Amino acid sequence: MKRVYITTPIYYVNDDPHIGHAHTTIMGDILKRILKMRGVQVFYTTGVDEHGQKNQASAHESGFSVNNYLDQKATVFKSVFEKLNISFDFFVRTSREGHKNYVKQVLDELFSNKLIYKKYYEGLYCLGCEQFKKTSDLDENGLCPDHKKEPEIQKEVNYFLKISEYQSWLINCIKKNKTLIQPTVYQKEVLAMLNEPLDDWCISRPKSRVTLGIDFPFDSNFVTYVWFDALLNYISNLKLNFEGESEFNNYWANLIHLGGKDIIKTHCIYWLIMLKILDLNLPKSIQIHGHWVGKGGIKMSKSLGNVIDPLKLQQRIGTDAIRFFLSSKMTNKDSRINPSLIKSCYENDLANNIGNLLYRACKFTLKNFGDKVPEPGDLIEREKILHLFLEKILKVNISQPSLKISYELANSILIIGNKLNKYFNDAAPWKLIKGKNKEKEVKTVLYTVLDGVKVLFELAYPIIPNTANEVLEIIGANRIPDRIINHNIQVGKLKPGSKILSPKIIFPKLV
Numbered sequence: 001m002k003r004v005y006i007t008t009p010i011y012y013v014n015d016d017p018h019i020g021h022a023h024t025t026i027m028g029d030i031l032k033r034i035l036k037m038r039g040v041q042v043f044y045t046t047g048v049d050e051h052g053q054k055n056q057a058s059a060h061e062s063g064f065s066v067n068n069y070l071d072q073k074a075t076v077f078k079s080v081f082e083k084l085n086i087s088f089d090f091f092v093r094t095s096r097e098g099h100k101n102y103v104k105q106v107l108d109e110l111f112s113n114k115l116i117y118k119k120y121y122e123g124l125y126c127l128g129c130e131q132f133k134k135t136s137d138l139d140e141n142g143l144c145p146d147h148k149k150e151p152e153i154q155k156e157v158n159y160f161l162k163i164s165e166y167q168s169w170l171i172n173c174i175k176k177n178k179t180l181i182q183p184t185v186y187q188k189e190v191l192a193m194l195n196e197p198l199d200d201w202c203i204s205r206p207k208s209r210v211t212l213g214i215d216f217p218f219d220s221n222f223v224t225y226v227w228f229d230a231l232l233n234y235i236s237n238l239k240l241n242f243e244g245e246s247e248f249n250n251y252w253a254n255l256i257h258l259g260g261k262d263i264i265k266t267h268c269i270y271w272l273i274m275l276k277i278l279d280l281n282l283p284k285s286i287q288i289h290g291h292w293v294g295k296g297g298i299k300m301s302k303s304l305g306n307v308i309d310p311l312k313l314q315q316r317i318g319t320d321a322i323r324f325f326l327s328s329k330m331t332n333k334d335s336r337i338n339p340s341l342i343k344s345c346y347e348n349d350l351a352n353n354i355g356n357l358l359y360r361a362c363k364f365t366l367k368n369f370g371d372k373v374p375e376p377g378d379l380i381e382r383e384k385i386l387h388l389f390l391e392k393i394l395k396v397n398i399s400q401p402s403l404k405i406s407y408e409l410a411n412s413i414l415i416i417g418n419k420l421n422k423y424f425n426d427a428a429p430w431k432l433i434k435g436k437n438k439e440k441e442v443k444t445v446l447y448t449v450l451d452g453v454k455v456l457f458e459l460a461y462p463i464i465p466n467t468a469n470e471v472l473e474i475i476g477a478n479r480i481p482d483r484i485i486n487h488n489i490q491v492g493k494l495k496p497g498s499k500i501l502s503p504k505i506i507f508p509k510l511v
């Protein structure tokens, strides 16, 4: 069976989980469920990055011991992801011994191969990014564009990884492999970054400044730079979970990274070169998405008070509605999120479109034919057109798993919902039933709608798993088990005579 390995970035624990973390991690879950329904075995990881100066500072501020702080934060992230029904297979913590040992092993190897050297360095340092900056990285006022802060001059001795010699290799590689970085707009951005000379990468921090990190195996005065350590989680995860090379290779051969646009430099430049140096295959693709912005396109921040807490939102609209909003409203660029957009998605897309369809179809069937799925008669042109339409959507090829597939799925759901509502309205069984000898035709219409609802919610399962299963149960179809591998969705497979339950309002009015 084909194997795919999906990763999210690992998140800094100096912050609480916000809607951005929820989005990337939900998208990975949706992609995993889509692939599993197509018979693919998926290993999906997400988790936390527990090292570096920022985490160290937050731990100190918290008043707890560092380990205690890290445990608490890891628990918070994990439980938020669980509450959002995200089926990760492994929750990454970079404080695990197995991970630390792997990082040390890599450092030792690179050092003995003379790929790491020590030098005195003077540079501009942004604490927010935990990165040295070039003047070309800064905005017109000399500030870090992400943190709007002036970087400080940092003078120290550090270890560097020889990456500059791989610059032209990387440029060629990205130009040749058009699907490596998706969507294309970010591929262009990476190539633009690579127009500037690439310096060797500073991969250590002196302990005088940072202690929360992995000890340098060959120099006890230093810890490993947090990003160098964090990126290696993608390898150590597989090593910690699968014994033997063959399973490692099976998953590694189909590696897909997900992440926001803030991680392109680390993933599309440093990480790709690290893999080249370590002689590992490059990922199948790095899938990048934009950020969520508040009203008026303003970046969300605590000080502006426009940050969205995923758990508060969950209390208001429920897990599945959050999952649906995030997958249907993200575009290639930054996308807007605010209470009125969320409300309109909930009411128009979910309650009035697919929720109402289910309710109407079940109510009408129960009222006129009892609690059984009606036996359809002959299909006429109307039904045949609808079937062709559904079959076309079911045929969508996903041999190249991508974020785009998850976004497109959400929109297909809405298109199917609209189509089925229109079919129901045009066929108007409430009028038909008043005519003589029309019972068979009415039953055909109801069967077609209920079977369409089955197709719609089976397709929607990766995005709204709980709601989909509730609906499938209501219309007398089988639930999709969480451990599903391979579920062939087909038109016309709802069994006539199956028991229909009294419909509930799956997306009740917001108070």
Ligand SMILES: [Zn+2]
Pocket: 126, 127, 128, 129, 130, 144, 145, 146, 147, 148
């Ligand atoms: Zn910065």
